[in-house]
Amino acid sequence: MIRTANAPVSYGVFELSRPDVVPLPDGEQLATWVAEAGYDGIDLGPVGLFGDRVELPRLLERHGLALAGGWVDLPFAGTDEEFEHAFAALAPTLELFAAAAAVAPDRAPKPTLADSGSPERKARPGGAPELELDDERWAVFTARVQRAADLTRAAGLEPTFHHHASTYIETPREIDRFLADTDVDLTFDTGHLLVGGGDPVTDFPRWAERINHVHLKDADRSVLAAASGSADPMRDIWERRVFVALGDGDLEVDRIVDTIVDSGYDGWIVVEQDVILQDAADVARARTDQVANRERLRRWFA
Known part of the structure; x- marks a missing residue:
């Protein structure tokens, strides 16, 4: 059964936020808004947003929500020191997912692994062949993904991997390579696929057997060109609203x-x-947009 969820990022709560400019909603407020908009679940957002492993299940139950997943990025292409530091924080984060899974085992969340990217990739959203990892760095990357996946499974959870703009798994070619060389299934993100040069309608069937999570978002690809030459293109395309309400983009x-x-x-x-x-x-x-997005899906998911 397909169920719908939303995420804190839709309400401005993520790593690019500017709380110095606009105060951000807290976890209780976000859960209220997502439930009122008609969604069945919510993503984790920044660790701690919805409390600890005791508070998180209580919040979900109060609002009639389940935890769908949550972004967990690690520098899979980084230095050993960078990766090990990030990896040490994975186990405590998985405890949050496990606590949420205990509340709704039939709707268990997918810890959503992702690459942290690099300055090189963040300077060129959309990717390019010359930005791809060489064979040596790729072997390190996939071995680290396997370590993260093994730890996730040891916690009783099934991982998923999110291809994402400005990371080393961004373009259809990089996604193909990732699926060929790992046993971790894919979070299929329609908006990030558009940014990475893919076609969601034709690419979904190619990967369908390996897709275990879906992020549905619309994107306006013209924003990529508009941000060309920016000093900080990744932030610039987000601030220019590369991701738009369903039906307003490509x-x-x-x-x-x-x-x-x-x-x-x-x-x-x-x-x-x-x-x-x-x-x-x-x-x-x-x-308003998230209410409209939910209404847009009533044809399929009442």
């Missing part, structure tokens, strides 16, 4: 949702619309 929403449903996919669809809040009106817009 995603063929009806076709991709039909494709997902017809494939027999059984899991979470997490609606995301990454936004950087820049004024008070953006907060109201974020809430």
Whole structure:
């Protein structure tokens, strides 16, 4: 059964946030908004946003939500010191997922592993062949992914891997390589695939057997060109709203949702619309957009 969720990033709460410009909603407020908008679940967001392993299950139960997943990035292509430091924080984070899974075992969350990227990749959103890892660095990358996946499974959870703009798994070619060389299934993100040069409607069937999580987001690819030459292109494309409400960008929403449903996919669809809040009106817009996004999906998921 497909269930719908939303995520803190849709309300401006993520690593690119500017809380110095606009106060961010807290965990209780976010859970209220997501439940009121009609979603069944929510993503974890920054660790601690919804409390610890005792507080998180209570919050979910109060709002009638399940935890769908949550972003867990590690510098898979970084130095040994960088990776080991990040890896040490993975086990405590997995305790949060496990606590949420105990509340709703039939809707267990997927810890959503991802690469942290690099300055080189963040300077060129969309990727390029010359930015790909060579064979030696790729072997290190995939071995580290396996360590993270093994630890996740040891915690009784099934991992998923998120291809993402400005990371080393961004383009369809990099996704193909990742799926060929690891046993970790994929978070299929329609918006990030558009940014990385893919076509969600044609690429989903190619990877369907390896997709165990879906992020549904729309993207306006013209923003990539508009941000060309920026001193900080990654932040610039987010601030220019590369991710828009469903139906307002380049995603063929009806076709991709039909494709997902017809494939027999059984899991979470997490609606995301990454936004950087820049004024008070953006907060109201974020809430309105997520209600509209949920209504857009009523045809398939009442």
